[in-house]
Amino acid sequence: MPYISSWDTTDFLKWSKAMLDEYGKIVKISNLPGRKDMIMVFDPAVIAEVFKNEGPYPVRFKFEAVHYFREKIRPDFYDGFEGIFNEAGESWLKARLILNQPMMTVAVVNIYVPKVDQVSKDFVKLVKALRNEKMEMPDNFKNEIFKWTLESISLIAYDTRLGCLKQNLDKDSDAQIMIDSIDNIFELTYDLDLKIPFWKVFPTKTLKSLIDSSENMLRISQKYVERASAKFDLDAPGTSDMSVLQRILRLDPDTKRAVIMGMDILFGGVDTTSNTAVSVLYCLACNPDKQEKLYQELKSIVPADPSENLTSEHLAKSKYLRACIKEAMRMLPAPNGTIRTLPQDAILGNYFIPKDRADVWVFNSTLYMLDEHFPDADKYIPERWLREGESCPVRKASEAHPYTFLPFGRGLRQCPGMRFAYMEIETLVVRMLLEYKLEWNHPPVKFLSRMLRTAVSPLNFTVLDRNK
Ligand code: HEM
Incomplete structure (x- = not known):
């Protein structure tokens, strides 16, 4: 070798x-x-x-910088539990089995289809407001997609909507701080974990920034998990419509661990799903014949009235939709x-x-x-x-x-969020395509592959109304 x-x-x-x-x-x-x-x-x-x-x-x-924060900076909160990404051995398996039960069960994912569909419908409205006079999306459209993902995944992690899709978010709002923190942690983790680890010798600026973002994420996560869990009666008999967080807390009532798992759900789900959604929309915009074929399929499956919710049955019927997503994940994979x-x-x-x-x-x-x-x-x-x-x-x-x-790994440690990821991206694509025709009228987007592959040039999609 x-x-x-x-x-x-x-x-x-x-x-x-x-x-x-x-x-x-x-x-x-x-x-x-x-x-x-x-x-x-x-x-x-x-x-x-x-x-x-x-x-x-x-x-x-192990994400060593995350480990450093959890073990050395906030042992008072983490108390020896490092979360799904960083745990090893039996302690990982125990936590993972708690997460698998709600996250990998089709019936639980299906409960979320109408809720996530509502987030995608709100995103479609936001897109209209974001369009300029050339009917194009702004340079930072990737951030808007990121907000859509965070809004969808906060439903899973915190049983609540964070409010990320409001226009002109206040910079001190929980939603904006969360958006900035997750983005920052992802970016810095790459530098800290995959480059020469000077931070292990002395506290670098990058490490300090990671600590600040991790503190912010922890504070906000704690607030939402505690708020949601106060609503649950964990001693009452279980029902089939219980949320992911409710199910996690019934299996392990320690809210601190639920907060840590919630943060890991966000850490695992937000950037991966956002970048994959970008890949899918971009591939469809660049391939109008495939987009048209998908549009025709969706029109024949999904209710014409946009106020009617999507259901898991609609998504299951749309075979070409899943094929379009997989092909985009092949050509422009995030991980x-x-x-x-x-x-x-x-x-x-x-x-x-x-x-x-x-x-x-x-x-x-x-x-x-x-x-x-x-x-x-x-x-x-x-x-x-x-x-x-x-x-x-x-x-x-x-x-x-x-x-x-x-694309989701393999074996016992494979991504537990796969079903949620497909469902989220499917609702987004359905809602976008039923409302708009997407075009790409610029030189090819540049992508950079670091921790994940991400677009590094503006995403100025042309977004034309379908019903005009
Ligand atoms: C298209 C979107 C996504 C892609 C491509 C993706 C991909 C991956 C990959 C490749 C892994 C590593 C698997 C392995 O080592 O075998 C992983 C792990 C993980 N993912 Fe995802 N993921 C996506 C979405 C999500 C979502 C939506 C969630 C949560 C709602 C999530 C939560 C996680 C977690 C918690 C882990 C760590 C699992 C463990 O260590 O046991 N992911 N993901």
């Missing part, structure tokens, strides 16, 4: 593709200051081996992949990997644009995700190796 001393991570995806092209499907990088060896794998069969060897308590990579530290010795490819000694980076997104896995990979072809029997100009995605396309 090659030895590489340089560490240019300006764009993670380009960097990993360069590694694959230069060194092949498995690459080891040693002698990283303050870090374990890094092994990058780009072969679906080897990726399958990684997950087979992940053990009963998969270890992903690069995931990481595992193997708890047992393993053979990956032909190499011996001793236990606990390396972080194995499962960089699936690097595979998504390779013709060998997805023919005509640079073309937006949602049809490749449709079932057998449906016509498609290229080989179907179902024929790719099952460990090729893993």
